[in-house]
Amino acid sequence: MSNNIENQKEFGITTWAVNNRKTVYLISFIIFLAGLGAYTSMPNESFPELQIPEIYVGVAYPGNSPEIIAEKITDPIEKELHSIKNVDEITSTSIDGYASIRVKFDFVVTPKQALQEVKTPLTRQDRKKISRQTYRLNQTFLKWTFLKCQF
Numbered sequence: 001m002s003n004n005i006e007n008q009k010e011f012g013i014t015t016w017a018v019n020n021r022k023t024v025y026l027i028s029f030i031i032f033l034a035g036l037g038a039y040t041s042m043p044n045e046s047f048p049e050l051q052i053p054e055i056y057v058g059v060a061y062p063g064n065s066p067e068i069i070a071e072k073i074t075d076p077i078e079k080e081l082h083s084i085k086n087v088d089e090i091t092s093t094s095i096d097g098y099a100s101i102r103v104k105f106d107f108v109v110t111p112k113q114a115l116q117e118v119k120t121p122l123t124r125q126d127r128k129k130i131s132r133q134t135y136r137l138n139q140t141f142l143k144w145t146f147l148k149c150q151f
Contacts, residue, residue: 053105053114057081057122058145062097070094077101080121119146 017024059073074092078101081090086109092101105114 051111053107053109053111055103055105055111055114055118056145056147057101057103057118058147059099059101060097060145061099064097066094066096069097069099074099074101077122081118083121084117115146 057077059069059077061069061073064072070092074094077099078090078092081087081101081103084103086106087103088106089104090101091104092099094100103114103118105117109117
């Protein structure tokens with residue numbers, strides 16, 4: 001049996017790597033440092049700034065079911081947002097006590113313009129109008145958040 005083990009072929013590079021572990025670690029570390037150096041010296045043009053015109057509107061109204069949030073908060077807000085120009089898509093999610101609405105614009109609109117276009121129909125007066133449509137929600141518990149997508 002020992003004769004059988006001695007007659008087996010060896011893989012040259014693998015055997016050398018197993019026998020010279022410290023050298024393999026050193027080569028791996030040098031390759032890592034070279035990659036890190038290449039990454040840090042890469043010009044910024046290789047990583048353009050992405051300006052995606054997406055706005056997220058979050059409305060927190062604790063203590064309500066997803067059905068009430070969808071019917072009384074999300075639907076009226078979506079109706080107001082459908083009047084905005086250059087909107088590609090509006091999607092919403094309603095969970096217990098929170099509504100999340102994503103408004104996706106064409107790329108002709110900058111994120112700053114998109115944020116302003118979403119905030120305009122949802123000003124304080126329109127919020128009150130929306131709340132009146134939503135069977136007199138208690139305004140003290142209704143919290144609004146506007147976020148723009150930035151990379």
